[in-house]
Amino acid sequence: MSERVAKGKSIGLIGVGNIGASILQGLLAADSTRRAIFISDEKQEKLSDFESEQGIEICASNEAVAKKAGILILAVKPNDMQSVVESIAPFMDEETLLISVAAGVPTSVIEAYLGAERKVVRVMPNIGARVGESVTALCGGIYASEADERTVEGILSAIGAVHIVKERDMDVITGLSGSGIAFFAAVIDAMADGGVYAGLPRDLALAISARTAL
Structure with missing residues (x-):
């Protein structure tokens, strides 16, 4: 070789x-x-x-x-x-x-x-x-x-x-996929908070919220 x-x-x-x-x-x-x-x-x-x-x-x-x-x-x-x-x-x-x-x-x-x-x-x-x-x-x-x-x-x-x-779309995609994921994280965290408020353990509420988002 x-x-x-x-x-x-x-x-x-x-x-x-x-x-x-x-x-x-x-x-x-x-x-x-x-x-x-x-x-x-x-x-x-x-x-x-x-x-x-x-x-x-x-x-x-x-x-x-x-x-x-x-x-x-x-x-x-x-x-x-x-x-x-x-x-x-x-x-x-x-x-x-x-x-x-x-x-x-x-x-x-x-x-x-x-x-x-x-x-x-x-x-x-x-x-x-x-x-x-x-x-x-x-x-x-x-x-x-x-x-x-x-x-x-x-x-x-x-x-x-x-x-x-196309390269002209890269900056838009960077904002969409890079920053967008932070918004989903905030939503998942808020859903988990709701689960905890209703009586679920934090780890279970977070796991269910995250999997639901997927």
Whole structure:
């Protein structure tokens, strides 16, 4: 097996905060082939939770991840995107697929940071990813093919439902699925309060309210 083929099957995850860790947990739960997964984070303490996971290699830097992975998931804050992308760009080539989870950062901006014709797919999961129930929207940049979008769809289906959309709709969907879930949470909490007021234990009232909302 060539280095390129081996690299092409591997996934790199830069950033293991809330969303990054949720994606990683979903991959670990769903990927029966246990493809290689390389991870890094600027806060080393966040990586310790995954030290004992089979198939995961903790890397000392973002650049080390980029050297080893054919598919790169960037789960970093929008304000950090430029510096992270520019640092890993020298280790990417035309076959590398970059997946951005940064809210509000268009693919065209990321492509400009890369400084070359590279495949970029923008995705927006929501907090449901923590329990495998995310609603994720994705769109490809000008250098990403339909096959690239399908590849990302397959990866992120590990954390819930995935929809391929036009980039012009991404910001609307971010508000709808990202912020909208907070309104449902408030409704569920209010329903549970009603159950408690009527005499139900809190845990039972909350469980019934949450399942009813689903």
